[in-house]
Amino acid sequence: MKTLKVHLDKKAQSSHEIRIGRNILDRMVLLLAKNHKASRYGIITDHHVNRLYGKALLEAMSGAGLNAFLLEIPAGEASKTIAAAMDLAGRLLEAGADRGTLLIALGGGVVGDLTGFVASVYMRSVPYVQIPTTLVGQVDSAIGGKTAVDLPQGKNLLGTFYQPRAVFADLRFLDTLPEREFANGLAEIIKYGIIDDEKLFQRLEEDMESVRHRDPERLSALVETCCRIKKSIVEMDEREQGLRRILNFGHTLGHALETASGYTLSHGEGVALGMIAAARLSVKMKYLPESDEKRVEKVIAGAGLPVRIDPSLDAKAVMDGLKMDKKKRNNVVHFVLIRKIGMPFVNGGIEDETIRGVLEDMKA
Ligand SMILES: NC(=O)c1ccc[n+]([C@@H]2O[C@H](COP(=O)([O-])OP(=O)(O)OC[C@H]3O[C@@H](n4cnc5c(N)ncnc54)[C@H](O)[C@@H]3O)[C@@H](O)[C@H]2O)c1
Numbered sequence: 523m524k525t526l527k528v529h530l531d532k533k534a535q536s537s538h539e540i541r542i543g544r545n546i547l548d549r550m551v552l553l554l555a556k557n558h559k560a561s562r563y564g565i566i567t568d569h570h571v572n573r574l575y576g577k578a579l580l581e582a583m584s585g586a587g588l589n590a591f592l593l594e595i596p597a598g599e600a601s602k603t604i605a606a607a608m609d610l611a612g613r614l615l616e617a618g619a620d621r622g623t624l625l626i627a628l629g630g631g632v633v634g635d636l637t638g639f640v641a642s643v644y645m646r647s648v649p650y651v652q653i654p655t656t657l658v659g660q661v662d663s664a665i666g667g668k669t670a671v672d673l674p675q676g677k678n679l680l681g682t683f684y685q686p687r688a689v690f691a692d693l694r695f696l697d698t699l700p701e702r703e704f705a706n707g708l709a710e711i712i713k714y715g716i717i718d719d720e721k722l723f724q725r726l727e728e729d730m731e732s733v734r735h736r737d738p739e740r741l742s743a744l745v746e747t748c749c750r751i752k753k754s755i756v757e758m759d760e761r762e763q764g765l766r767r768i769l770n771f772g773h774t775l776g777h778a779l780e781t782a783s784g785y786t787l788s789h790g791e792g793v794a795l796g797m798i799a800a801a802r803l804s805v806k807m808k809y810l811p812e813s814d815e816k817r818v819e820k821v822i823a824g825a826g827l828p829v830r831i832d833p834s835l836d837a838k839a840v841m842d843g844l845k846m847d848k849k850k851r852n853n854v855v856h857f858v859l860i861r862k863i864g865m866p867f868v869n870g871g872i873e874d875e876t877i878r879g880v881l882e883d884m885k886a
Contacts, residue, residue: 523543523546524543526746526750528665536667536685538686538687539689540691540753542691542742544693544738546692550690550692551583558687561589561620561622561623562591562619564624564625565592566593566626566629566637567594567627568598572594574655601632602632602635602636602671603671607671614640614644624650625641625648627651627654628655629654631654634654634663635663635678635681638669642682651689652686652688652689653689655696656707658789660707660745661744666766667756668683669684670682677777693741705827706788706790709789709822711744712825715863717860719864720863720864722747723817723821727820767858770858772796773796774858775877776789776792777792779792779796779835782843783835790827795828798829800858802883804861809861829884841874856870857869
C-alpha cells in the first residue's frame with residue numbers, strides 16, 4: 523500500500539493521507555479503527571456500489587468492533603441535489619448520528635461530493651473519509667476537499683471546501699467499473715498529462731491499450747501519479763484562488779457540452795471534447811502548434827472518448843451554458859489554454875465568435 527501525504531495548512535485536521543493499493547479493505551478498516559476513532563461510522567453509498575461492496579465493508583467494520591451503519595442513495599447525478607442532501611441528513615438523524623459520528627463516502631464522485639457536502643454542514647460539521655470506487659473518484663473527485671450539490675441552473679453550484687480525514691483508493695474496485703465509467707476516468711488522467719506532466723502524456727500515447735485493459739500495475743502507477751499531481755496543486759492553492767484553476771482544463775466547455783446534450787454525453791465525454799476545444803482555441807490564438815493539438819486528439823480517441831461534436835447539438839445552448847459557469851469572473855469566462863503539453867495558463871477571455879467557430883469546426 524502506497525501512502526501520499528496531503529500537506530495543507532498547519533491544522534492536522536486538514537492535512538491527511540491518501541492510501542493506494544489493491545485489496546486493501548482489511549487494512550483500511552484497521553487504519554480507520556486506529557487513526558479515525560469515532561463513536562459511530564455512517565457509510566454512505568449508492569445502490570450499485572452497495573450491491574458490490576457495501577456489505578463487505580459493513581461486515582469488516584463490524585468485525586473489527588466498529589459501530590457502523592450504512593445508508594444507501596440512488597446511483598447517479600440526480601442524487602447530487604439539495605433535496606437529496608436534506609433527505610440524507612434526515613436519515614442520519616434517524617440513525618442517531620451525532621458529532622461523534624464519522625461519515626464514510628463509499629462510491630464515485632456523486633457519493634463523495636454529496637457525503638462531503640453533508641459532512642461539512644451536518645451539525646455544523648462531522649468528519650468524513652473518502653473511499654472512492656470509480657476511476658474519476660480515485661484520480662480526482664476524492665482528492666482536494668471540494669464538495670457540492672447541483673442546482674437546477676447548473677452543476678456544483680452549491681458547495682464547500684471541506685477536506686476528508688483520509689482517502690483510501692482500493693484498485694480492486696475498478697475491476698467492476700463499466701467501460702464508459704472507466705473512460706470517464708481516462709479523460710481526467712489525460713487532463714493531468716496535458717496540464718502538468720508531459721511524460722505522463724507520452725506514456726499514454728504509447729500504452730493506452732494496456733491502460734484500457736486495466737493492467738493492474740499500470741493502473742496502480744497511473745492512480746498514484748494523478749493523486750500526486752492533484753495533491754500538489756491542491757497543496758499550493760486549496761481554495762482555487764489561482765493555480766488550482768488549471769485543473770478545470772477542458773471542463774469549462776465540457777460542462778456546457780454535457781448540459782447542452784441533455785446529459786447524453788457523460789462527464790468524461792464532455793471533458794474530452796472540452797479538452798480538444800481548449801487545444802484548438804490554443805492553436806487559434808497562436809499559443810500552441812497544431813501538431814500538439816493533433817496529439818491531444820489522438821490520445822483522446824485512443825481512450826475510446828469522442829473527438830467530434832454531434833452535429834445536432836445546439837451551439838447556442840452551449841454558449842448559454844458557458845455563461846452559467848461559476849468560474850467566470852467579472853462576467854468573462856476564463857479558459858485554461860496550453861502553450862505546450864504540460865504548460866497550461868488561464869486566458870483572460872475569448873470572443874464568443876472564436877469559441878463558436880471552434881465548436882462548429884468540431885462538428886466536421
Ligand atoms: N469534488 C471534485 O473535485 C470532483 C472532481 C471531479 C468530478 N466530481 C463530480 O463527480 C461526479 C462524477 O463522479 P463519477 O464519475 O465517479 O460518477 P458516479 O459517482 O455517478 O459513478 C458512476 C457510476 O458507476 C457506479 N459505480 C461506482 N463505483 C463502481 C464500481 N466500483 N463498480 C461498478 N460500478 C460502480 C455508480 O453507481 C454510478 O452508477 C460528478 O458529479 C462530478 O461533478 C467532483
